[in-house]
Amino acid sequence: MKISQKIITNLKEGGADFFLSVPCKLLANMITILENDKDIYYSAIPREEEGMGICAGAYLGNKLPCIMMQNTGIGNSVNSIVSLLQLYQMPVVFLISYRGTPGEPVGAQGGMASVTEDILNTLRIPMLHCNTEDDLDKITTFTNHAKVIESPVAILCNFNLMKDD
Amino acid sequence: MNRFELLNLLKETIQDELVICNIGLPSQELYKINDRPNYFYMLGSMGLASSIGLGLSLTVDKNVISIDGDGSVLMNMNTLATIGNRAPSNYTLLIVDNGSYGSTGDQKTFTNERTSLKEVAIGAGCKNVIECSGEETDGNLKKALADKDNSYVIISKIQSGNVPIKPIPLNAVTIRDRFRKSIGLVSYL
Numbered sequence: 001m002k003i004s005q006k007i008i009t010n011l012k013e014g015g016a017d018f019f020l021s022v023p024c025k026l027l028a029n030m031i032t033i034l035e036n037d038k039d040i041y042y043s044a045i046p047r048e049e050e051g052m053g054i055c056a057g058a059y060l061g062n063k064l065p066c067i068m069m070q071n072t073g074i075g076n077s078v079n080s081i082v083s084l085l086q087l088y089q090m091p092v093v094f095l096i097s098y099r100g101t102p103g104e105p106v107g108a109q110g111g112m113a114s115v116t117e118d119i120l121n122t123l124r125i126p127m128l129h130c131n132t133e134d135d136l137d138k139i140t141t142f143t144n145h146a147k148v149i150e151s152p153v154a155i156l157c158n159f160n161l162m163k164d165d
Numbered sequence: 166m167n168r169f170e171l172l173n174l175l176k177e178t179i180q181d182e183l184v185i186c187n188i189g190l191p192s193q194e195l196y197k198i199n200d201r202p203n204y205f206y207m208l209g210s211m212g213l214a215s216s217i218g219l220g221l222s223l224t225v226d227k228n229v230i231s232i233d234g235d236g237s238v239l240m241n242m243n244t245l246a247t248i249g250n251r252a253p254s255n256y257t258l259l260i261v262d263n264g265s266y267g268s269t270g271d272q273k274t275f276t277n278e279r280t281s282l283k284e285v286a287i288g289a290g291c292k293n294v295i296e297c298s299g300e301e302t303d304g305n306l307k308k309a310l311a312d313k314d315n316s317y318v319i320i321s322k323i324q325s326g327n328v329p330i331k332p333i334p335l336n337a338v339t340i341r342d343r344f345r346k347s348i349g350l351v352s353y354l
Binding site: 018041043045046047049050051052053054055056057058059060061062063065079080082083084087088089090 | 185205207208209210212213214215216217218219220221222223224225229241243244246247251337338340341344345348350
């Protein structure tokens with residue numbers, strides 16, 4: 001719970017005030033925290049691509065949105081990232097549970113894990129890797145950076161960082 | 166009645182509302198009929214007009230109308246469940262259901278066969294789902310906009326067919342900024 005609380009606190013500190021998630025076991029504690037947070041909007045949604053649309057609308061209404069999802073969700077969302085968020089220059093924070101990284105027990109997660117960073121690089125989306133608790137201190141500045149550069153940014157939380165939280 | 170005629174009929178009713186308009190011909194026709202800064206024209210991301218409008222309606226007090234199409238809703242049907250469970254009372258989804266993919270050459274969609282978007286929307290949990298003719302649409306939309314306690318999904322059953330039209334000459338960031346200015350969020354224009 002300590003790691004999850006720190007992530008949410010730092011996202012909010014960086015300006016994020018509108019949260020969506022497509023659930024993941026590694027995001028479960030963060031979702032519980034958000035469900036009980038009256039200062040921000042939070043909802044679960046069925047699919048990441050529609051989440052990019054909802055985030056775009058929330059940005060138009062002056063929010064800094066954050067969508068929480070597994071890295072598989074990037075695969076579901078490529079067109080909406082390029083032809084909506086990037087085309088209109090809309091800041092959105094992707095908080096990604098990076099399944100398939102070392103420690104992951106499900107072998108099948110390795111496939112998307114092996115292409116996730118290549119996809120984000122191809123899309124020119126800045127990445128912040130969180131492997132240790134100290135890395136979490138960079139989340140506040142990185143979240144605000146999305147607003148400054150008017151672009152999506154991706155925060156990747158490795159399996160081992162989250163698994164015992 | 167085709168889409169152009171329907172949008173022309175709705176011209177007065179929607180002119181001061183926040184409108185998120187579907188990609189392709191719907192946006193191009195709306196632009197030609199009555200361009201307004203409070204209209205957000207989609208230039209990409211087919212399927213997401215409903216979702217963008219939902220996100221906006223959750224963050225502003227003004228009425229928000231997503232003008233979507235049957236082909237686009239079929240592409241993003243999961244968002245009807247989000248709308249059914251989360252749409253605030255200032256949200257209206259207007260589905261222009263002409264049974265065809267108008268922007269790509271009028272190929273038929275499944276609403277031309279066995280699929281009913283009305284039944285899908287009801288099953289997804291949407292409240293106040295109204296299916297009506299093109300002629301009845303303006304009255305139903307006025308009712309939805311006047312109702313401050315409920316969201317609506319209006320499915321307007323019309324004919325397929327398009328009018329000759331050019332792409333919108335505005336770039337994306339211009340559309341974004343003048344839209345945000347219309348709700349008081351941009352001071353530099």
